Amino acid sequence: MSINNLLIAFIAIIAAPLLGGLLTGIDRKITARMQNRFGPPIIQPFYDFFKLIGKQGIAVNQTQMVYVLGHLLFAIGALVMFVLQQDLLMLMFVLAFSAVSLIMGAMSVRSPYSKIGAQREIMQMMAYEPVLLLMVVGVYKTTGSFMISAVFQHDKPLLYSLPLVFLSFLYVLTIKLRKSPFDFATSHHGHQELIKGLTTEFSGSQLALIELTHWFDLVLLLGLITLFFAQPLWVGIIIALICYFFEIVLDNISARVTWQWMVKVTWVAGIGAALVNIVWMYLIP
Amino acid sequence: MGIISKSRKKSPWVIHYDCTSCNGCDIETLACLTPLYDAERLGIVNVGNPKHADILLVTGSANKRGAHVLKNIYSQMPDPKVVVAIGACASTGGIFKECYNIIGGIDNVIPVDVYVPGCCPRPEAIIDGIVQGIGKLDEKAELMKNEGRGI
Numbered sequence: 119m120s121i122n123n124l125l126i127a128f129i130a131i132i133a134a135p136l137l138g139g140l141l142t143g144i145d146r147k148i149t150a151r152m153q154n155r156f157g158p159p160i161i162q163p164f165y166d167f168f169k170l171i172g173k174q175g176i177a178v179n180q181t182q183m184v185y186v187l188g189h190l191l192f193a194i195g196a197l198v199m200f201v202l203q204q205d206l207l208m209l210m211f212v213l214a215f216s217a218v219s220l221i222m223g224a225m226s227v228r229s230p231y232s233k234i235g236a237q238r239e240i241m242q243m244m245a246y247e248p249v250l251l252l253m254v255v256g257v258y259k260t261t262g263s264f265m266i267s268a269v270f271q272h273d274k275p276l277l278y279s280l281p282l283v284f285l286s287f288l289y290v291l292t293i294k295l296r297k298s299p300f301d302f303a304t305s306h307h308g309h310q311e312l313i314k315g316l317t318t319e320f321s322g323s324q325l326a327l328i329e330l331t332h333w334f335d336l337v338l339l340l341g342l343i344t345l346f347f348a349q350p351l352w353v354g355i356i357i358a359l360i361c362y363f364f365e366i367v368l369d370n371i372s373a374r375v376t377w378q379w380m381v382k383v384t385w386v387a388g389i390g391a392a393l394v395n396i397v398w399m400y401l402i403p
Numbered sequence: 404m405g406i407i408s409k410s411r412k413k414s415p416w417v418i419h420y421d422c423t424s425c426n427g428c429d430i431e432t433l434a435c436l437t438p439l440y441d442a443e444r445l446g447i448v449n450v451g452n453p454k455h456a457d458i459l460l461v462t463g464s465a466n467k468r469g470a471h472v473l474k475n476i477y478s479q480m481p482d483p484k485v486v487v488a489i490g491a492c493a494s495t496g497g498i499f500k501e502c503y504n505i506i507g508g509i510d511n512v513i514p515v516d517v518y519v520p521g522c523c524p525r526p527e528a529i530i531d532g533i534v535q536g537i538g539k540l541d542e543k544a545e546l547m548k549n550e551g552r553g554i
Binding site for chain 1: 406407408409410411413414416438441443444445446450451452454455457481482483544547
């Protein structure tokens with residue numbers, strides 16, 4: 119690994135949480151404006167983060183922190199792989215490890231809220247993982263390589279050959295970000311049936327690290343959207359931001375669905391659309 | 404301290420517990436979160452989970468059945484934490500003070516930092532009580548550090 123790569127990875131690790139936190143802050147502000155409220159300052163997520171760092175550390179058991187760190191480090195690993203334009207398939211597996219770490223952490227405590235949240239998160243993973251893998255297959259079929267660098271060397275944007283895969287990825291993004299119709303693993307508002315679901319038993323700096331991981335995930339997922347429009351990079355970034363705005367609108371206008379509904383629709387419509395796209399590419403080369 | 408101390412003032416997460424309230428104070432407490440008052444502009448979020456919360460809002464007087472629940476919620480909250488008693492009942496026992504099942508104000512069960520009087524207090528008064536509670540978070544953090552429970 120050259121010194122240049124190390125530098126890029128270092129900048130990404132510093133810049134991603136700043137960008138992710140800022141995007142989350144803008145999300146909260148836009149959400150508040152949509153609800154006719156004034157809303158918190160844009161840097162509110164950073165205030166929350168540093169406050170949580172300063173709280174008393176209460177660990178429910180000895181392994182809890184290990185899982186939280188696993189969640190964070192795998193997410194950082196996935197982001198580093200992305201900025202260094204490494205293997206897309208491997209990236210998806212590292213991302214899955216990150217999600218599994220959080221589930222293990224939530225499963226390691228005795229709170230029923232945490233356990234039900236973790237089980238719902240497993241259902242979410244079951245719904246979105248096949249779509250992510252099909253996306254990787256589609257990228258391979260188009261560029262002839264699993265490497266992200268091949269996407270940037272490809273002469274046309276991926277969207278021209280993978281429009282349906284992009285749509286199902288957009289759909290899966292809502293599940294991955296735990297936004298409103300699919301926010302049943304950990305609800306935004308704690309005073310509901312699951313309290314805080316997955317994160318109920320995490321407090322203080324552990325919760326801060328989970329929040330940090332969420333920022334890394336957000337940047338990585340928006341980066342994956344950018345991949346579909348890779349030719350001029352700035353077009354991809356603008357499209358990714360528009361997609362994020364669309365997610366915020368969807369978050370505000372929709373009520374929560376059941377996990378059965380989510381699995382059914384994601385498997386039929388999500389996997390269906392992605393498969394149709396890939397089969398179509400085989401038939402009409 | 405610096406940035407953590409500033410963040411603590413900007414991001415108070417509250418949990419609301421109803422002891423033996425007649426629901427008058429509860430309605431006013433939740434009214435603080437509506438678009439008219441929008442407590443979130445001060446960073447106030449109703450998290451509903453004691454492990455995430457900084458400020459415990461209690462409405463209603465303490466009774467013998469609910470006292471251990473209140474104590475349990477209080478002890479689950481990580482330091483630094485502040486308790487705000489909302490309404491006449493939570494502060495002193497109010498008109499239910501002489502009832503056979505009532506212990507009195509919630510300060511008979513857990514230490515209270517801010518009292519918000521009124522039956523029921525207006526949302527402005529409740530937000531003011533929370534903001535005064537925010538002011539006390541720093542000295543609580545100092546206390547926590549001196550006792551060796553800090554980060």
